[in-house]
Amino acid sequence: MSPTDALFSRLVSGALLDDAAGAALAGIATSVERHEAGEVVVERGAPARGAFVVVDGWASRSISLSDGRRQIVNFMLPGDLFDLQVFTGRPADHTVTALTPLTTAQLDKTEMLNLFRGASPLALAFWWAAVQEEAILREQIVRNGRRSARERVAHLLLELYERLRVTGRASDDAFVLPIGQSSLADALGLSYVHVSRVLSQLERSGLIERQRMQVRLVDRPALQALCDFSTLYLDAWERTAKLG
Amino acid sequence: MSPTDALFSRLVSGALLDDAAGAALAGIATSVERHEAGEVVVERGAPARGAFVVVDGWASRSISLSDGRRQIVNFMLPGDLFDLQVFTGRPADHTVTALTPLTTAQLDKTEMLNLFRGASPLALAFWWAAVQEEAILREQIVRNGRRSARERVAHLLLELYERLRVTGRASDDAFVLPIGQSSLADALGLSYVHVSRVLSQLERSGLIERQRMQVRLVDRPALQALCDFSTLYLDAWERTAKLG
């Protein structure tokens, strides 16, 4: 039994691979690692070593807030790939932990990049965009899973501000929020009534100001502290390593 | 101003593109579409037409439960790409709605695939795995955002069952659940105390059985009905269209 068996059976069931490609796959899944239950496999913030396949056992991908609240973003089962963001040179925005005795196989980074050799540089750019988006989804999971209503609202406002800023649509701690509170509520997993209350309260506390569709983050540092906001998951917009 | 300006400024700030690649990018972002606020841009379940860039305006990506509860999975702002799953031939597992007057540019499907011409078939397989994973993350967002504790637990058990089944690790409505309740709680955004209560209650209702680390989904249809479980987001494991 090869380390890539489980992955292979997933890919085959999706009709994505033939046997030749399967052999190629097995060829790049080189070093097999074994971990005990509880062991950390990839640390948040650590530079990417390579991508991994889960050969056997269960692992979790999780993100913790600074006060200890923890959100498992998803479970990784045999055949699952992770840290496919190697392509982009980004550090991991999450921690991977073995939940049971775990066997993984590492897919070599340069081998992986070789697969893209011959493709347009745009292909990697799109890959990067997809990785980017995944990071935003993960953060959304943590936001809605382990943050209070107040924290959620603050966190979303901060994220929107940062994302809009990159394309020149926000500055001076202010931006146009062209959507109603019930859309915010649907994004945050709250009722629109409660969103209204929280926004009013943030305004009364002097953290934000609202007029029409304009929002101003009056005290951005305080907002960030309030919800434990980190730009790690967005930073890559500005600091990603160049690709070969 | 070209339709890809916002995307370009994102990619450039990540040092991913030079001007030549930017021109190539502009070359494949052909047909520009305009939508009114509230209009549906991509319908859940519809076959992929191509990938899109948001040129101007805001959109949401959302998933609704059959009783109307709605979860916005993320907001799409100018420069964001979406429906990158074209590569995989999967239908959309979510609905894209314009939140404001919206301008998008379509990236032609065959042009997109051409970018991968010359890359190994494995490159597309990895892309497919990433898309797969994103779908699971989206479902996790809906689960934790708009489902009750009872529904969440049922939904997660069903997902794990389906995912394990693909690699032969579950059958007969039963599988080994080798993790503690506090891991489940961390994944579901609940307290472990509450998870314990819910599991006990599901067992008393005759929907599941537990012994050691074994879980049996005694009445899978009822569980699926209980939490509005759809395999759409997992199905691709078995029904994805073949790639060129």
Add this chain to the structure above:
DNA sequence: CGTGACATTGAACAAAGTCAAAAGTGGTGG
């Protein structure tokens, strides 16, 4: 002005969290 969509407020209610203690479980070594 009047109208309709969106936002705010209050009061009653429900879901899930917290705290604390008791009951299993399984592994270890005597």
Add this chain to the structure above:
DNA sequence: CCACCACTTTTGACTTTGTTCAATGTCACG
């Protein structure tokens, strides 16, 4: 084989957070 340990699960009482329902405001626009 049993006693002991650490850990996980269960249960009950109580608290907190956010929801629901319903009424009231506000504002842009015809």
